[in-house]
Amino acid sequence: MQEPTLDRRTRYTVMVIREAFFELFREVGFNKMTVADICRRADINRGTFYLHYEDKFALLDALIDEALEAAPPLEGNAQASLCQRAPANDEYLMLYADDEVFSRIAARVIEQGAQQTVPSIMERTGLSEQDAYLLFVHNAYGNLAVNRLLGWKRGPEFDRAQTLLNLYSSGGMAALRNRA
Known part of the structure; x- marks a missing residue:
């Protein structure tokens, strides 16, 4: 996506593209939707669309990034990873719950979280960057899958699952750190 300006027409165009995307997403799903x-x-021409997005995948990625940025942290855990944060609204929840989009969301979470998390895993465990990355991918996909299974609904069950997953990860990190 090109760098958006704060121009009113640009904001309006991006808004109508976004609204059209979500309407079509509800009606036909991502795979059947076309530019x-x-x-x-x-109610725009294709040239206008392409001024803002390379294709429908770039639009989806922009919406996924927007959803990840808007996801509120867990109570008492402002540092919760992106895979532990529930979607901020129903449109984003629709993205997270969709089978066609889930792997793309996971890939974006991994792409965005790896730079920060992998060095932390390396420091906590003494693992190589490659091995720390493997653990990060395992944890990210696992968290996303569990949270998806729970419907991303915040509440006691979601909080309990996050606590359980964090304990599991912490225990694994400690075991790796203490290995001979």
Whole structure:
């Protein structure tokens, strides 16, 4: 996506593209949606769409990034990783719950979280960067899968699951740190 300006027309165009995307997402899903469908629904021409996004995948990635950025941290855990943060609204929840989009969300979470988390794992365990990355991917996918299973619904069950997953990860880290 090109660098957005704060121009009113640009904000409006991005908003109508976003609204059209989510309407079509509800109706036909991501795989069946085309750029032409989005443009018709948003009442814009394809050239206007391509000024903002390379293709529907770039639009999806921008929306995933927006969802990840908006995801509130867990109570009492402002440092919770992206895979532990529930979607901030129903549109984002729709993305997180969709089978077609889940692996793309996981890939974005891993891409965004690896730079910060992998060095921390290396420091806590003494593992190589490659091995720490493997553990990070395992934990990220596991957290996402469990939270998806729970429907990303905040509450006691979600909080209990996060506590359990954190204990499991911490125990594994401690075992790796203490290995001979």
